[in-house]
Amino acid sequence: xxxxxxxxxxxxxxxxxxxxxxxxxxxxxxxxxxxxxxxxxxxxxxxxxxxxxxxxxxxxxxxxxxxxxxxxxxxxxxxxxxxxxxxxxxxxxxxxxxxxxxxxxxxxxxxxxxxxxxxxxxxxxxxxxxxxxxxxxxxxxxxxxxxxxxxxxxxxxxxxxxxxxxxxxxxxxxxxxxxxxxxxxxxxxxxxxxxxxxxxxxx
Amino acid sequence: xxxxxxxxxxxxxxxxxxxxxxxxxxxxxxxxxxxxxxxxxxxxxxxxxxxxxxxxxxxxxxxxxxxxxxxxxxxxxxxxxxxxxxxxxxxxxxxxxxxxxxxxxxxxxxxxxxxxxxxxxxxxxxxxxxxxxxxxxxxxxxxxxxxxxxxxxxxxxxxxxxxxxxxxxxxxxxxxxxxxxxxxxxxxxxxxxxxxxxxxxxx
Amino acid sequence: xxxxxxxxxxxxxxxxxxxxxxxxxxxxxxxxxxxxxxxxxxxxxxxxxxxxxxxxxxxxxxxxxxxxxxxxxxxxxxxxxxxxxxxxxxxxxxxxxxxxxxxxxxxxxxxxxxxxxxxxxxxxxxxxxxxxxxxxxxxxxxxxxxxxxxxxxxxxxxxxxxxxxxxxxxxxxxxxxxxxxxxxxxxxxxxxxxxxxxxxxxx
Amino acid sequence: xxxxxxxxxxxxxxxxxxxxxxxxxxxxxxxxxxxxxxxxxxxxxxxxxxxxxxxxxxxxxxxxxxxxxxxxxxxxxxxxxxxxxxxxxxxxxxxxxxxxxxxxxxxxxxxxxxxxxxxxxxxxxxxxxxxxxxxxxxxxxxxxxxxxxxxxxxxxxxxxxxxxxxxxxxxxxxxxxxxxxxxxxxxxxxxxxxxxxxxxxxx
Numbered sequence: 136x137x138x139x140x141x142x143x144x145x146x147x148x149x150x151x152x153x154x155x156x157x158x159x160x161x162x163x164x165x166x167x168x169x170x171x172x173x174x175x176x177x178x179x180x181x182x183x184x185x186x187x188x189x190x191x192x193x194x195x196x197x198x199x200x201x202x203x204x205x206x207x208x209x210x211x212x213x214x215x216x217x218x219x220x221x222x223x224x225x226x227x228x229x230x231x232x233x234x235x236x237x238x239x240x241x242x243x244x245x246x247x248x249x250x251x252x253x254x255x256x257x258x259x260x261x262x263x264x265x266x267x268x269x270x271x272x273x274x275x276x277x278x279x280x281x282x283x284x285x286x287x288x289x290x291x292x293x294x295x296x297x298x299x300x301x302x303x304x305x306x307x308x309x310x311x312x313x314x315x316x317x318x319x320x321x322x323x324x325x326x327x328x329x330x331x332x333x334x335x336x337x338x
Numbered sequence: 339x340x341x342x343x344x345x346x347x348x349x350x351x352x353x354x355x356x357x358x359x360x361x362x363x364x365x366x367x368x369x370x371x372x373x374x375x376x377x378x379x380x381x382x383x384x385x386x387x388x389x390x391x392x393x394x395x396x397x398x399x400x401x402x403x404x405x406x407x408x409x410x411x412x413x414x415x416x417x418x419x420x421x422x423x424x425x426x427x428x429x430x431x432x433x434x435x436x437x438x439x440x441x442x443x444x445x446x447x448x449x450x451x452x453x454x455x456x457x458x459x460x461x462x463x464x465x466x467x468x469x470x471x472x473x474x475x476x477x478x479x480x481x482x483x484x485x486x487x488x489x490x491x492x493x494x495x496x497x498x499x500x501x502x503x504x505x506x507x508x509x510x511x512x513x514x515x516x517x518x519x520x521x522x523x524x525x526x527x528x529x530x531x532x533x534x535x536x537x538x539x540x541x
Numbered sequence: 542x543x544x545x546x547x548x549x550x551x552x553x554x555x556x557x558x559x560x561x562x563x564x565x566x567x568x569x570x571x572x573x574x575x576x577x578x579x580x581x582x583x584x585x586x587x588x589x590x591x592x593x594x595x596x597x598x599x600x601x602x603x604x605x606x607x608x609x610x611x612x613x614x615x616x617x618x619x620x621x622x623x624x625x626x627x628x629x630x631x632x633x634x635x636x637x638x639x640x641x642x643x644x645x646x647x648x649x650x651x652x653x654x655x656x657x658x659x660x661x662x663x664x665x666x667x668x669x670x671x672x673x674x675x676x677x678x679x680x681x682x683x684x685x686x687x688x689x690x691x692x693x694x695x696x697x698x699x700x701x702x703x704x705x706x707x708x709x710x711x712x713x714x715x716x717x718x719x720x721x722x723x724x725x726x727x728x729x730x731x732x733x734x735x736x737x738x739x740x741x742x743x744x
Numbered sequence: 745x746x747x748x749x750x751x752x753x754x755x756x757x758x759x760x761x762x763x764x765x766x767x768x769x770x771x772x773x774x775x776x777x778x779x780x781x782x783x784x785x786x787x788x789x790x791x792x793x794x795x796x797x798x799x800x801x802x803x804x805x806x807x808x809x810x811x812x813x814x815x816x817x818x819x820x821x822x823x824x825x826x827x828x829x830x831x832x833x834x835x836x837x838x839x840x841x842x843x844x845x846x847x848x849x850x851x852x853x854x855x856x857x858x859x860x861x862x863x864x865x866x867x868x869x870x871x872x873x874x875x876x877x878x879x880x881x882x883x884x885x886x887x888x889x890x891x892x893x894x895x896x897x898x899x900x901x902x903x904x905x906x907x908x909x910x911x912x913x914x915x916x917x918x919x920x921x922x923x924x925x926x927x928x929x930x931x932x933x934x935x936x937x938x939x940x941x942x943x944x945x946x947x
Contacts, residue, residue, distance in 0.1 A: 201853075201860045206815060215509055236856035244810075244853055247845035251810045306418055309512025317520040404650075404657045409612060439653035447607075447650055450642035454607045621915055712824055715918025723926040 165294035168287070171195075171230065172262045172273035175242065177249060178229075179257035188226050190291050192315040197230045197261075197275065197285040200240050200248040208302040209284035210252055215305070216312070217256040224316045229258035232275040232283060237263070290315050368497035371490070374398075374433065375465045375476035378445065380452060381432075382460035388496060391429050395518040398490040400433045400464075400478065403443050403451040405486045411505040412487035413455055418508070419515070420459040427519045432461035435478040435486060440466070493518050571700035574693070577601075577636065578668045578679035581648065583655060585663035589634070595699050598631045598721040603638045603667075603681065603691040606646050606654040614708040615690035616658055621711070622718070623662040630722045635664035638681040638689060643669070696721050774903035777896070780804075780839065781871045781882035784851065786858060787838075788866035794902060797835050801924040804896040806839045806870075806884065809849050809857040811892045817911040818893035819861055824914070825921070826865040833925045838867035841884040841892060846872070899924050 168185055176182045185193065196213040198205035210229075217227040233240045242260065249258060261272035269276070278287065281300040288297035288311065296315060303311075371388055379385045388396065399416040401408035413432075420430040436443045445463065452461060464475035472479070481490065484503040491500035491514065499518060506514075574591055582588045591599065602619040604611035616635075623633040639646045648666060655664060667678035675682070684693065687706040694703035694717065702721060709717075777794055785791045794802065805822040807814035819838075826836040842849045851869065858867055870881035878885070887896065890909040897906035897920065905924060912920075 201856050203861055212509075215507075219507075219509055220513070236853075236860075239853035239856035244845075244848035247810050247848035251812055251845075304418075304422075305508035306415075306422055306512040309509040309514075310423070310516035311512075313513040313516035314520065317517065404653050406657055439650075439657075442650035442653035447642075447645035450607050450645035454609055454642075618915075621913075625913075625915055626919070710824075710828075711914035712821075712828055712918040715915040715920075716829070716922040717918075719919035719922035720926065723923065 165296070167293055168193075168289040168295040169274075169277045171228075171259055172277065173259040174262040175260045177242075177246065177258045177260070178254065183226075183228070183257055183259070185289065185293060189293050191223070192225045192291055192312060193228060193287075193289040194225065194312065195228045195230050195287040195289070197232045197278075197280055197283055197287065199233055199235070199283045200231065200245055201236055202283045204302070205284040206252070209286070210254065212302070212305065212308070213256065214254065216308070220312065220316070225312060227256040229254060229256060230261055230274060231258060232261045232272050232280065232285075233263075234271045234275060234283075237270070288312070288315060291318060368493075368499070370496055371396075371492040371498040372477075372480045374431075374462055375480065376462040377465040378463045380449065380461045380463070381457065386429075386431070386460055386462070388492065392496050393494050394426070395428045395494055395515060396431060396490075396492040397428065397515065398431045398433050398492070400435045400481075400483055400486055400488040400490065402436055402438070402486045403434065403448055404439055407505070408487040409455070412489070413457065415505070415508065415511070416459065417457065419511070422512075423515065423519070428515060430459040432457060432459060433464055433477060434461060435464045435475050435483065435488075436466075437474045437478060437486075440473070491515070491518060494521060571696075571702070573699055574599075574695040574701040575680075575683045577634075577665055578683065579665040580668040581666045583652065583664045583666070584635075584660065589632075589663055589665070591695065591699060594632050596697050597629070598697055598718060599634060599693075599695040600631065600718065601634045601636050601693040601695070603636045603684075603686055603689055603693065605637065605639055605641070605689045606651055607642055608689045610708070611690040612658070615692070616660065618708070618711065618714070619662065620660065622714070625715075626718065626722070631718060633662040635660060635662060636667055636680060637664060638667045638678050638686065638691075639669075640677045640681060640689075643676070694718070694721060697724060774899075774905070776902055777802075777898045777904040778883075778886045780837075780868055781886065782868040783871040784869045786855065786867045786869070787863065792835075792837070792866055792868070794898065798902050799900050800832070801834045801900055801921060802837060802896075802898040803834065803921065804837045804839050804898070806841045806887075806889055806892055806894040806896065808842055808844070808892045809840065809854055810845055813911070814893040815861070818895070819863065821911070821914065821917070822865065823863065825917070829921065829925070834921060836865040838863060838865060839870055839883060840867060841870045841881050841889065841894075842872075843880045843884060843892075846879070897921070897924060900927060 170185050173182070173184075194213070194216055196205075196209050198209055200206070213227055213229060216225070231240070231245055245258070245260065248254075259274075261274045263272050264270070264276065278285075278298070280298075284301065286297065286299045286303055286308075287295065290296045297311065373388050376385070376387075397416070397419055399408075399412050401412055403409070416430055416432060419428070434443070434448055448461070448463065451457075462477075464477045466475050467473070467479065481488075481501070483501075487504065489500065489502045489506055489511075490498065493499050500514065576591050579588070600619070600622055602611075602615050604615055606612070619633055619635060622631070637646070637651055651664070651666065654660075665680075667680045669678050670676070670682065684691075684704070686704075690707065692703065692705045692709055692714075693701065696702045703717065779794050782791070782793075803822070803825055805814075805818050807818055809815070822836055822838060825834070840849070840854055854867070854869065857863075868883075870883045872881050873879070873885065887894075887907070889907075893910065895906065895908045895912055895917075896904065899905045906920065
């Protein structure tokens with residue numbers, strides 16, 4: 136697990152949605168997942184986008200190919216999620232968010248990694264920052280991710296429903312994914328208060 | 339994993355529900371889960387029954403305390419399921435279905451096992467057969483279980499939704515349990531064709 | 542891992558051999574392993590004793606059949622040690638040291654356990670104390686074991702060379718066993734200062 | 745585990761030392777380990793060589809940083825071996841034998857890998873072949889390694905004592921390493937017939 140040293144405030148807001156008690160109404164409103172800023176898509180016939188995938192649940196695994204926690208836990212879980220659910224309901228995306236050792240984890244290396252680790256789901260290369268002093272790529276910055284591995288779940292309507300740095304237990308993740316997949320409410324019917332994914336889960 | 343040598347035909351019928359193609363209509367009809375025949379309940383203030391638990395999803399882990407596969411895989415998973423979900427939605431029951439080494443796995447030994455393995459969910463002792471020649475206890479016989487460990491899932495309406503001998507992967511189980519928990523259809527509205535739990539799962 | 546609450550002083554003496562600094566000379570002298578006090582031997586054609594096995598390295602796994610740490614770690618390791626080395630050089634003994642739940646772990650239950658866990662090496666039932674108030678069996682008391690699982694290594698000359706409560710890592714254990722097996726010094730030649738098994742190991 | 749497609753005959757000779765029955769005398773003769781052909785040493789103050797290390801047991805882990813079996817099994821074991829034994833007796837060397845995805849596993853990437861996987865033992869980069877058509881680096885070719893991960897054990901006298909492609913069990917490896925460390929016979933006293941490392945091990 137690779138943690139960045141500073142977690143900007145905007146990330147904390149995402150992570151703790153529903154816990155900011157400034158106004159009750161605010162906390163209940165979900166945040167629409169910002170679009171991915173992708174330099175290049177691998178493992179897919181055509182470029183994807185969150186917008187194009189609207190209507191499906193999306194599980195995004197942010198990883199770095201040289202991050203031990205990603206290699207040991209997240210990539211195998213992502214493969215298992217990809218193999219276990221119907222792509223009409225759930226899309227798995229790997230997001231290569233390189234924030235260190237940039238030279239060692241360039242596209243050529245990533246392609247070899249994808250080949251060796253038998254990754255079959257789409258992998259997006261996060262766009263590097265245009266600012267020379269900023270090692271953090273754009274989508275990682277936008278989502279204010281705390282490091283790698285990070286797991287992001289987006290519902291059928293495009294709302295951000297879960298952000299977690301580190302590994303999620305398979306049992307809980309399976310339950311959360313199914314809960315999101317079972318939500319088929321059309322846009323018009325979203326209630327003011329949308330209940331979170333994992334509410335049936337104690338952990 | 340302890341397999342009995344003979345799997346009676348009635349069990350096969352339960353296991354393959356929806357796959358017997360004699361008539362399409364028949365296969366779609368779910369089987370109501372037969373009541374448990376319990377000699378004694380442990381780890382619970384009052385005796386339970388499937389009938390009393392109607393309205394909740396029920397996960398039954400049939401096990402033997404000296405079955406290595408049960409000890410290594412099923413009991414830890416059952417503990418995790420018990421710890422992860424709201425008891426208003428999901429009940430975990432251990433069912434001690436002793437079909438061998440009966441003397442070694444009597445009530446005193448089971449109580450020590452429950453203590454040592456920190457089992458907090460209710461455990462039912464399956465009632466031994468009244469027939470001297472039959473080592474298989476009554477509920478195990480009724481459900482025609484193929485051995486231990488066996489996992490049984492029952493929906494909120496009391497229908498048998500899954501029977502599996504051996505270990506179920508956490509990711510898939512989490513998804514199946516959540517799918518069952520999300521079914522809140524009142525009795526009157528059950529359609530003729532009830533779709534199975536795991537349909538969104540490819541595996 | 543099951544710890545007894547009180548570790549009698551004599552055990553501490555065994556555990557810390559070489560660290561008692563009363564006299565340097567004393568600390569270098571090894572303790573002859575006390576004979577096992579066995580109620581009954583299982584899995585062996587004839588009764589064994591440390592004396593009979595003199596000339597071989599002996600690995601004793603003290604366990605309880607309902608001790609989770611024993612079942613998960615020690616028994617599998619003991620099976621692996623038994624399968625990996627030549628019985629002319631190394632003998633593996635399981636010692637059933639029941640100090641709790643006595644009724645649940647009697648001989649019948651132990652036999653079922655041995656069968657189910659495919660234990661092929663000799664298993665000795667430690668003799669219960671004659672004192673009603675003492676739950677700890679005789680060999681466990683003599684060796685002042687701290688609980689289960691416990692691992693005891695005895696060298697070819699009958700000296701106690703290692704006592705450890707809990708699990709030993711395979712790599713280190715393999716090295717220690719081989720070091721003991723490579724000691725072929727005849728009785729007469731034992732130097733005053735016998736160097737310990739694990740001296741080449743840093744951990 | 746990454747296997748090369750062709751295993752040249754000379755490798756087979758190394759692997760099956762003692763089993764070639766052309767002449768009994770021949771089979772007993774050990775092969776002196778060929779010197780490593782290293783492009784660059786990392787993680788070490790000065791360049792090493794087998795010759796310089798004469799007198800110590802040497803464990804060489806041939807690996808590729810993008811080989812899943814190496815990352816999951818060999819690197820953690822190598823770290824554990826390095827941490828467990830006295831460097832006066834045993835030296836651990838990582839040998840980066842890149843035979844595929846050469847561009848993705850260049851020195852910069854390897855350094856990032858060494859940092860991320862907390863490798864503290866010396867790592868040698870195997871020298872690439874001068875022949876354009878040959879993807880296999882020089883030491884890998886000389887030893888006729890079958891792929892990665894590969895484990896090579898060299899005794900205090902510089903003889904090749906073990907070659908294994910794939911993972912070796914910790915228990916057996918610990919025993920083999922200790923057997924080699926216990927060999928302190930001076931050069932002059934090597935008997936015509938040197939018995940192999942693992943003879944006490946059945947597996």
